[in-house]
Amino acid sequence: MSSEIDIPGGQDRTDTEVPVFSAGGVEGYSADEASHYSSAEVEGLTEAPASFGRLAWKRFLHHKLALAGAIGLVLIILLFIVGPMLSDYTFDERNVAERLQGPSRDHWFGTDEIGRDLFVRTAQGGRYSLRIGLVAAVMSTIIGTLLGALAAYFGRWIDIAISQLINIVLIVPALIVLSIFALYFGRDAFRLSIVLALLLWTRIARVVRGVVLSIKEQEYIMAARAAGASHLRIIFRHVLPNVVGPVAVEVTLLLGTVIVLESTLSFLGLGVQPPNASLGTLVAEAKGNIDNDPIRVLTPGFFIVLIVLCVNFLGDGLRDALDPRSKNEKG
Amino acid sequence: MFAYVTRRLLATIPLLVLALYLVFVGVSLTTDPRADFYLCLPRCQEGFDRITEVYNLDVNIWLRPFIWFGDVLSGDLGDSSSIGEPVSEILVERGWNTALIAIPAFLISAIFALLLSVYSARNQYSKGDYFFTGLAFIGLAFPSFVLALVIQNVFGVQLENWFGVKPFNTGRKTNENFLELIRDITLPVMSLSILFISADSRFGRASMLDTLNQDYIRTARAKGLPENKVVWKHALRNALIPLVTLWALNFSALLGGSVVTESIFSWPGLGPAFLRGLGDADLDLVLGIVLLTGVITVVFNLIADVLYGVLDPRIRLD
Numbered sequence: 001m002s003s004e005i006d007i008p009g010g011q012d013r014t015d016t017e018v019p020v021f022s023a024g025g026v027e028g029y030s031a032d033e034a035s036h037y038s039s040a041e042v043e044g045l046t047e048a049p050a051s052f053g054r055l056a057w058k059r060f061l062h063h064k065l066a067l068a069g070a071i072g073l074v075l076i077i078l079l080f081i082v083g084p085m086l087s088d089y090t091f092d093e094r095n096v097a098e099r100l101q102g103p104s105r106d107h108w109f110g111t112d113e114i115g116r117d118l119f120v121r122t123a124q125g126g127r128y129s130l131r132i133g134l135v136a137a138v139m140s141t142i143i144g145t146l147l148g149a150l151a152a153y154f155g156r157w158i159d160i161a162i163s164q165l166i167n168i169v170l171i172v173p174a175l176i177v178l179s180i181f182a183l184y185f186g187r188d189a190f191r192l193s194i195v196l197a198l199l200l201w202t203r204i205a206r207v208v209r210g211v212v213l214s215i216k217e218q219e220y221i222m223a224a225r226a227a228g229a230s231h232l233r234i235i236f237r238h239v240l241p242n243v244v245g246p247v248a249v250e251v252t253l254l255l256g257t258v259i260v261l262e263s264t265l266s267f268l269g270l271g272v273q274p275p276n277a278s279l280g281t282l283v284a285e286a287k288g289n290i291d292n293d294p295i296r297v298l299t300p301g302f303f304i305v306l307i308v309l310c311v312n313f314l315g316d317g318l319r320d321a322l323d324p325r326s327k328n329e330k331g
Numbered sequence: 332m333f334a335y336v337t338r339r340l341l342a343t344i345p346l347l348v349l350a351l352y353l354v355f356v357g358v359s360l361t362t363d364p365r366a367d368f369y370l371c372l373p374r375c376q377e378g379f380d381r382i383t384e385v386y387n388l389d390v391n392i393w394l395r396p397f398i399w400f401g402d403v404l405s406g407d408l409g410d411s412s413s414i415g416e417p418v419s420e421i422l423v424e425r426g427w428n429t430a431l432i433a434i435p436a437f438l439i440s441a442i443f444a445l446l447l448s449v450y451s452a453r454n455q456y457s458k459g460d461y462f463f464t465g466l467a468f469i470g471l472a473f474p475s476f477v478l479a480l481v482i483q484n485v486f487g488v489q490l491e492n493w494f495g496v497k498p499f500n501t502g503r504k505t506n507e508n509f510l511e512l513i514r515d516i517t518l519p520v521m522s523l524s525i526l527f528i529s530a531d532s533r534f535g536r537a538s539m540l541d542t543l544n545q546d547y548i549r550t551a552r553a554k555g556l557p558e559n560k561v562v563w564k565h566a567l568r569n570a571l572i573p574l575v576t577l578w579a580l581n582f583s584a585l586l587g588g589s590v591v592t593e594s595i596f597s598w599p600g601l602g603p604a605f606l607r608g609l610g611d612a613d614l615d616l617v618l619g620i621v622l623l624t625g626v627i628t629v630v631f632n633l634i635a636d637v638l639y640g641v642l643d644p645r646i647r648l649d
Contacts, residue, residue: 164346167346168346168349168350168353171346171347171350171625171628172350172353172354172621173354173605173621173624175590175605175606175609176354176357176358176609176617176621177357179361179609180357180358180360180361183361183362184360184361256472260474263474263476264474264475264476264591267474267476267591268590268591268594268606280474280476283476283477283480287480290480290483290484290488291484291488294484294488294489297477297480297481297484298481301474301477301480301481304472304474304477305469305472305473305474305477306472308471308472308474309468309469309472312468312471312472313468
């Protein structure tokens with residue numbers, strides 16, 4: 001199902017649409033679109049065959065929503081980094097005389113109960129959320145890739161042990177793990193990322209395990225063994241490069257999951273703690289006053305939605321770009 | 332079939348036990364029910380000893396879970412210290428409340444997701460398909476708490492007369508008056524349904540598209556079957572197979588209580604109870620809820636696998 005649950009707009013699949021004898025299936029597929037793509041196909045035949053990387057890059061650029069997601073993400077990050085520099089206020093500067101103001105020229109997003117500028121706080125909180133998301137996504141990728149590869153490559157009891165570990169992680173409620181860890185280790189950004197990573201590596205481990213299982217039986221692995229390569233060398237040189245594509249997709253989608261999870265936890269009071277702020281705590285802080293000032297809840301909430309939307313578009317584009325079968329397989 | 336079910340259950344029970352063990356030890360390590368007593372110690376030795384006795388605190392922490400397991404096997408889930416009732420009663424009452432919003436939310440999201448995926452798959456790349464896919468993307472990007480707050484604010488506060496969020500079952504029994512009940516569950520059900528519809532409809536669209544493009548569907552059309560019969564009878568049965576698994580997982584997640592949505596709408600279900608138990612270090616309550624949700628998850632996973640075999644006779648369960 002991989003490449004199917006996507007937004008229409010990737011051009012790769014359009015040409016395979018034609019043979020469908022459906023009453024509804026070909027509607028909305030205009031004739032000149034078809035001729036456009038088929039002529040592009042013909043031109044492509046006369047050129048030298050492109051490398052996989054170049055093909056993937058081309059496919060990615062053609063995926064309009066993915067491109068929009070990437071650009072949107074860059075713009076948001078720029079806003080979060082540059083915005084506070086342009087503002088006259090700082091993250092925790094209080095000015096009680098100007099408390100609970102609506103958006104104005106001075107305070108773009110208004111102020112909170114003790115007169116802190118909400119634009120700067122949102123930017124700072126957004127950076128905090130993004131940093132936690134990135135660190136957690138990278139760490140869970142490392143854990144998931146290593147454990148998934150080990151399980152599939154060595155098989156037997158290692159596979160069983162790691163599979164059961166995955167089941168345990170999935171069955172123990174995340175909230176309990178988080179509150180226990182929070183009580184033990186405190187709640188700064190880095191530790192929070194570690195805990196989130198410990199909860200979220202399972203999906204990547206499963207994906208990697210699946211890919212490695214199919215690769216380890218291939219002849220070139222046997223050849224490498226015969227040539228005397230060590231297990232570690234085989235895993236890192238010959239096996240893992242194959243999982244880069246699927247994992248890149250998973251990481252992107254994971255980033256969205258982490259940001260949602262972190263903001264939810266912070267909203268519940270189990271995540272980021274004051275004086276630090278993330279987008280989730282900003283929503284929680286504004287929640288009490290939502291009846292009079294719904295905009296204050298909506299701004300950080302809007303940024304969460306926007307970031308996750310961009311990340312998901314990006315992930316979808318990457319999936320289409322990196323999946324070499326997406327050209328022919330699906331209809 | 333019977334052997335399969337038994338074997339599956341036997342395989343998952345150790346996992347559930349291990350999870351409960353870890354939760355027990357983890358929570359016990361980080362909390363101490365006697366915390367309030369240390370300061371007054373010589374004077375309140377009696378109370379101190381009583382709590383030690385009740386929670387078996389003189390037993391080694393790694394052995395203590397087994398006492399709890401023994402109690403559970405004899406049917407005693409203990410008493411909740413934060414709510415002050417037996418855990419089993421809380422589970423029944425809260426579980427019922429959760430089911431009151433979980434079942435409608437599940438039915439609504441399943442029906443809508445199915446209709447949307449069939450529509451999107453039949454009209455792939457049409458304006459309607461773009462529209463619903465776009466909506467699904469936006470729905471997927473919403474964290475549950477943002478969505479619930481938005482819905483609560485729009486329908487409960489801005490359009491106050493519609494459902495009225497203000498008197499929202501504050502200590503009121505939830506199932507006295509049917510119309511009131513419908514009014515009370517509408518907003519939480521709406522929040523939960525939107526989240527699940529977004530996820531399911533994208534998945535269902537992919538599954539339906541996959542099926543519609545298969546050869547046997549072309550055959551069905553070629554032999555002149557009406558399109559509706561092709562879609563709803565021939566294609567749907569195959570397209571449903573992956574969806575059924577997803578639905579089973581969704582339903583078990585819903586029945587386990589949604590911490591965020593239920594809390595925001597002050598719904599007295601399992602979710603807020605879990606949060607409260609966690610905050611007050613109410614070990615028995617937390618364990619009870621983990622046990623309940625664990626059993627629900629296991630059972631529904633099993634149901635999903637059995638249904639898988641029913642829908643697709645090629646899959647043999649053995």
